[in-house]
Amino acid sequence: MSGLDWVVMGLVSSLIIGYGYWKSSRSSTSLERYTRGDSDLPWYTISLSVIATQASAVTFLSVPGQAYTDGMRFVMFYLGLPLAMIFVSAVMIPFYYRQKVYTAYEFLETYFDTKVRVLTACLFLLQRSLAAAISIAAPAIVLSVILDWPVWLINICIGLIVTFYTVSGGSKAVSQTQKLQMITILSGMLIAGILVIWHLPKELSFGEAMHIAGKSGKLNTMDFSFSWDDRYNLWSGLIGGFFLQMAYFGTDQSQVGRYLGGKSLSQIRLGLLFNGVFKIPMQFGILFIGAMLFVFYQFVQPPVFFNPSSLQRLEAQGYQAELAEITSAHEAAFARKKTSVQQLVEALRTQDDQQVDQARLQMQAAEGDLQAIRGQLTTLIKQSSPTANTNDANYIFLTFVTQYLPAGLVGLLITAILFASMSTTASELSALSTTAVWDVYKKSIYPNGSEHHYLNASKLMVGFWGLMAVLFAQLATQLGTLIEAVNFLGSIFYGTVLGVFLLAFITAQFKALRPKATAVFWSALMTQIWVAWVAYLGQVAFLWLNMLGCLCVMVLAYLLSIALEMIPKKQV
Structure with a gap:
């Protein structure tokens, strides 16, 4: 990179991190402020924070490469999102908001018991710590190519930076920082999309470029066929995607923690519903950049291998x-x-x-x-x-950025990719810390500590999970297309957790349908083992794992409850 690129990176980074620290400098003085913020976030901050948490560097590095190699059918992954946002806003958020929970898993103890709460929290900790590693690994790929540094060193540097400002400001620092991060990210991707089209041959019209992409199968956004092992078609995206998005936005603390800091129920709902409307066209635009990159490399010699x-x-x-x-x-x-x-x-x-x-x-x-x-x-x-690793899809967009964008804009795009990673990782570390302290440490290990003790424990937990993410990140760099890896990983766990939450919501509305807590615990444990085995076999597309896991938990819970009722009680 040029000197101007480094200047741009330094200025934008300092501005965003400084702003987030300044806006949240008081948030580390109490446990509630540290874990939930001041409950004063407007809908647009909630929406940008939610989008920034989901749209990590994996999105901006890997999605264009996904379209370049496999076309735009990945957009079907998000077809269930609007419906999921309506369900989460109408059904799940009111319960969280009225009970003023710190974590989503705290809600489960109200209707079941401690062991169900701790089990779901532990499933989240396992899944989200691995996902945080992928979020760090994505920008490490970028900088390892640009700086010619070893990936492990970059993993450590990124992990330290994110951990520092997450420890310093807590949940509010994450939300406030993400607001500017998301603006930077969207601006950078818009500029990149314009420049990809600008670099197409001058004699080639935009319509002709679209024809080339279409004739090459890169604009295949819809597939109405049905197959259990097809990752992206209308049915897997609409049904499997609905279950995945409902689980992610309704039960994953990295998302729940973003909107629990909203100033009112209506502001939280508005923020989530805007996300449901905005996310599909945003992903469509990023995929379209990959399709146009494919057209560009029909006229310009691409590398034989992008890594x-x-x-x-x-x-x-x-x-x-x-x-x-x-x-x-x-x-x-x-x-x-x-x-x-x-x-x-x-x-x-x-x-x-x-x-x-x-x-x-x-x-x-x-x-x-x-x-x-x-x-x-x-x-x-x-x-x-x-x-x-022989999958170089994660390097396709990066190659164009570093070779064809002018000085200054390269720095802006690299900053956008870095902050996409940092915003997601910061949300994940904050959620991991809150869940580990509130749902496991305070509940089962050290229940009678002072508020100051738990505040310090929360900060230490951020550091611990930051270290774990850096260690796992080295393994994540060996994965294939990162956008698929992170969604595949989530799908292994989300169905199980969602099934437990839906049982709780059913219980809240219809007490006669409450399954036994012991039955819920064992059904969740057995389902998780079964889903992991199905995922290992690879005969079912990962989006369907969310639905299968959810339904399996619910059916098993009721069957086990009936079986437990039939066991004779001991005479006293």
């Missing part, structure tokens, strides 16, 4: 001759591909349908040659290092 460190490792291990041969073959295949794309454009201009179909088939054949050559390279990478 430069993998190529450098091959050269260092003595594979220069093999790499040179693969690179030469890739250049020849790209030249054929570019010719077929140009023929497609000419056929589109003359409206010759027969020529369009012929050019499209030639383009697909050339693309098949390119993928075969990439397959040879990934085989070579695995041969040189069996544990190497």
Whole structure:
């Protein structure tokens, strides 16, 4: 990066972190302020904080690469979001707000018992600590390429920065900082999208670029077919996505903690409903950047592999001759591909349908040659290092940013990606700390401490979970497409937890339908083991795990309750 990029990064970073610290400097003086803030957040701060928590660096690094490689069908993942926001706002939030809970899991003890509360809290701690690691790993990928630093060192640096201001200001520091972070992120992505289109060949119209993307299968936003093992279609997105989003926004403390600080019930609802309306077009726009990147790289020679460190490792291990041969073959295949794309454009201009179909088939054949050559390279990478990650989708957008954006804007985009990670990680650390202290430590380990004791324990827990996230982040860098990894991880746990919460809400409305607390505990434990096994087998798309886990918990809880009723009680 240039000196101007570093200046931009330094100024924007100082402004955002300083603002968040200043706005929340009093929040660390009491336990309630530290964990919930001052309960004075307006709807727009809630909405931006909720979006920033969900839209991590994983979103802005990995989603364009997802569209580049697999098209825009990932947008179907969010089809269930508006319905989930309506359900959470209408049913779940009023209970949390009236009971003034610190965590979502505290609510469960009212209707079941301590062991159910602690179990769901522990499931959250396990899942969210791993997700926080992925949030740190995403920007570490960015800086490792730009700075040529080892990933582990960058993981430590990012973890220390996030942990520092989360410890200093607590929940309110996170929410206030996220407001400016989200503005920076959205501005950076808007500029990036404009510049991707700007860098397309001048003689190519926007409509022709859309045709190229469409003929290549990159604008396939809707798929009405049904298959249990298909990750993204209308049904998995609408049904499985509904259960996942309902669990994430209604039971995940990293989100619940963001809106519990709202100044009123109506402000909280408005903030969440705005998120439900805004998130789909936002994700559509980010995916569209990836589709246009694909068009750009039909006219500009792309790297044979977007992760430069993998190529450098091959050269260092003595594979220069093999790499040179693969690179030469890739250049020849790209030249054929570019010719077929140009023929497609000419056929589109003359409206010759027969020529369009012929050019499209030639383009697909050339693309098949390119993928075969990439397959040879990934085989070579695995041969040189069996544990190497051969998925380079996370580097596609980064490559364009670092190679084609002007000085200053590179710094802004990198800052946006960093802050996307920091905002998500800060929310996760705050939620992990609050849940660990409030639902586990205070409830089951040290119940009679003073407020000052629990305040200090909360700050220590932020540091502990920050350390855990940094350690796990090193493993997360070996995963494939990070946006899929983080959602797959959540889907393993969310269905189980959501099922327990829905049982509690049913109990709150219909006391006659209350299952026994012991039955709920064991049904949740058994379901979690079963869902993890189904996920390991990989025969069901991860979005469906949320629905299956939820329904399994609820059915098992009632069956076990009936079985427990049939066991004769001991005579006293």
